[in-house]
Amino acid sequence: MPIDKATVAKIARLARIRVPEAEQERLAGELSNILGWVEQLAEVDTADVRPMTSVVDAVPPMRPDEVTDGGRRDEILANSPNVARGFFTVPKVVE
Amino acid sequence: MTKLMKGRTGDWEVVIGLEVHAQATTKSKLFSGAATDFGAEPNTQVSLVDAAMPGMLPVLNELSVRQAVLTGLALKAKINLHSVFARKNYFYPDLPQGYQISQYEQPIVGAGEITVDLPDGETKTVGIERLHLEQDAGKSLHDQHPAQSYIDLNRAGVTLMEIVSRPDMRSSDEAAAYVEKLRSILRYIGSCDGNMQEGSMRADANVSVRRPGAPLGTRCEIKNVNSIRFLKQAIEYEAARQIEIIEDGGKIGQETRLFDAAKGETRSMRSKEDAHDYRYFPDPDLLPLDLDPGFVDRLKQSLPELPDEKKARFIADYALSPYDAGVLVAERETAEFFETVAKGRDAKLAANWVMSELFGRLNKADIALAKSPVTPEALGGLIGLIADNTISGRIAKDVFDEMFETGKDAAAIVEAKGLKQITDTGAIEAVVDRIVAGSPDNVAQYKGGNAKVIGWFVGQVMKETQGKANPKLVNDLLRKKLGG
Known part of the structure; x- marks a missing residue:
């Protein structure tokens, strides 16, 4: 599935990554190559194979429902360029 | 539809x-x-x-x-x-x-x-x-x-x-x-x-x-x-x-x-x-x-009885209408309250008291069921007094009002205020006789075919007895006296 320039521009916009137009053609080629390789892998019949999600037979760890965190507002807000009255603030987004 | x-x-x-x-x-x-x-x-x-x-x-x-x-x-x-x-x-x-x-x-x-x-x-x-x-x-x-x-x-x-x-x-x-x-x-x-x-x-x-x-x-x-x-x-x-x-x-x-x-x-x-x-x-x-x-x-084993199952059981076991059963099972707490009230008592009467009297008062006072001043046991007690003819349904409403205000139990209120129903036929008969004798016009109307006037007589007897006369006895006695 070859990727064209317009698709590169769209994905870049969705991902909020600035990709200058001059680079879009090159990226389209690279991404097409990657997808081509994945398509080649997909030719292998894996109908009876369970997807491998880990190299060891692991189950996801779970935690008991206990409050063990929070109450660290200063740390949470520390990296934010704009803060007011304990909130993050951003340029107004109104629907 | x-x-x-x-x-x-x-x-x-x-x-x-x-x-x-x-x-x-x-x-x-x-x-x-x-x-x-x-x-x-x-x-x-x-x-x-x-x-x-x-x-x-x-x-x-x-x-x-x-x-x-x-x-x-x-x-x-x-x-x-x-x-x-x-x-x-x-x-x-x-x-x-x-x-x-x-x-x-x-x-x-x-x-x-x-x-x-x-x-x-x-x-x-x-x-x-x-x-x-x-x-x-x-x-x-x-x-x-x-x-x-x-x-x-x-x-x-x-x-x-x-x-x-x-x-x-x-x-x-x-x-x-x-x-x-x-x-x-x-x-x-x-x-x-x-x-x-x-x-x-x-x-x-x-x-x-x-x-x-x-x-x-x-x-x-x-x-x-x-x-x-x-x-x-x-x-x-x-x-x-x-x-x-x-x-x-x-x-x-x-x-x-x-x-x-x-x-x-x-x-x-x-x-x-x-x-x-x-x-x-x-x-x-x-x-x-x-x-x-x-x-x-x-x-799956730990699931409680769910609203649909509870509703079906209320209809089957308590002979409630689908509407009443639906209202009572909407909240688990309400259903449990009702079942405590109804335990060993007339379920239809219990449903009516819970849904109209109690819910009405709670809504008006903006009180949650969990904080009801009348406990399900107390309401059950009141319904017991109605069922065994200790008090009439009309008096029961006054008793309920007092229970709601004071949180006291029904039997204590009835005892303290002397609200016990008069079931002594002789006592009621005396009142009936007095009223029948005192209003020949109405007696004539009744005998002339206006059966509705009996309502007036019942009202008068109730007034005389402060609502404590057993309504069924009053009706029976009036029909006997007026018809005779």
Whole structure:
């Protein structure tokens, strides 16, 4: 599935990554190559194979429902360029 | 029963599907140990995971999983022993990760159903497509500053169960009844408190219209409706809007809309054509979730009696009408209250007292059932006194008023105030004789064929005895005396 320039521009916009137009053609080629390789892998019949999600037979760890965190507002807000009255603030987004 | 909407050019059928976001009842979040309490100071219940600090890893809350499975079982749904968490990618200021951890192709719960009780007493089955676990986003406040939005991440990462219905509803009433029934079930099993004011339950409505029998029309999604009343308004407005556009020769464009409660209208929210391009993929931070069948079986065994089963039992065991049974089972606490009152007593009488007298007084005084000054045992005691003829039904209302005011028990009030019913035939007969002798005009009327005048005589006897005379004895004696 070859990727064209317009698709590169769209994905870049969705991902909020600035990709200058001059680079879009090159990226389209690279991404097409990657997808081509994945398509080649997909030719292998894996109908009876369970997807491998880990190299060891692991189950996801779970935690008991206990409050063990929070109450660290200063740390949470520390990296934010704009803060007011304990909130993050951003340029107004109104629907 | 047809539920078509009239347009200028004929009838239209409204097709509704609902996505309800129910906050799972847990103390901590889906993937972090921060608290979930409502109303805390902004950003005080946020962990580094919720704030999406680099390198932080999500760890699943076992109670969130349990609540989702329990809910699936209560919705008679298929539990998927293998499910996968996926990232739903989009940018918004209250979503620090830049993606929401959700479930996409492999949700924890598959197809189920809900039996919905409609206002006309009919029931309707609404299909459930799926239930999946996901993180809530933070909260944006737009009214704090003229040029800025304020972001509170306390809610970010709280466990949501998104419950997706089939497009099986055909009117705003059906949609409202569906949400009420779902809420009732969630509260029965304790998986969600159902508090719509605090945002524990929110609904997105997918609405489309079509000519009866035609294929489905293009739908619009109305986001984040937070009360049943608004849900009905939003659906009715949206259906009328779509009908008007089509009748004017226009086409409906699929879009996300917002319900403005102040104006009572829906309006377009995201016009960008790529708003729905979420680029889901399995979350590499989380292994797939594999449930032990024994865990699911144990939860199934632990399910309480659910509203439908309870309603059927109330109709069968207590001979209640489907309507009365429906009202009494809507909340588990109400059903338990009723059953305590009715234990060993006349169930119909108990239902009437609970539903009309007690509910009426509680509503008027704005008191929750749990704080009722009249306990179920005390109300049962009052009904016992009516049943064994110690007091009449009329006197019982006065006694009930006093019980409600003072919290005293019925027998004590009756004893202290001397309200015991007069069942002594001789005593009542004396009063009857006196009144009959004192009003020859009315006696003549009765004998002349005006049977209704007996009501006047009963009233007079009751007045003389301060309402304490046994009504049946009074009636019997009057008929004997007047007829003789």
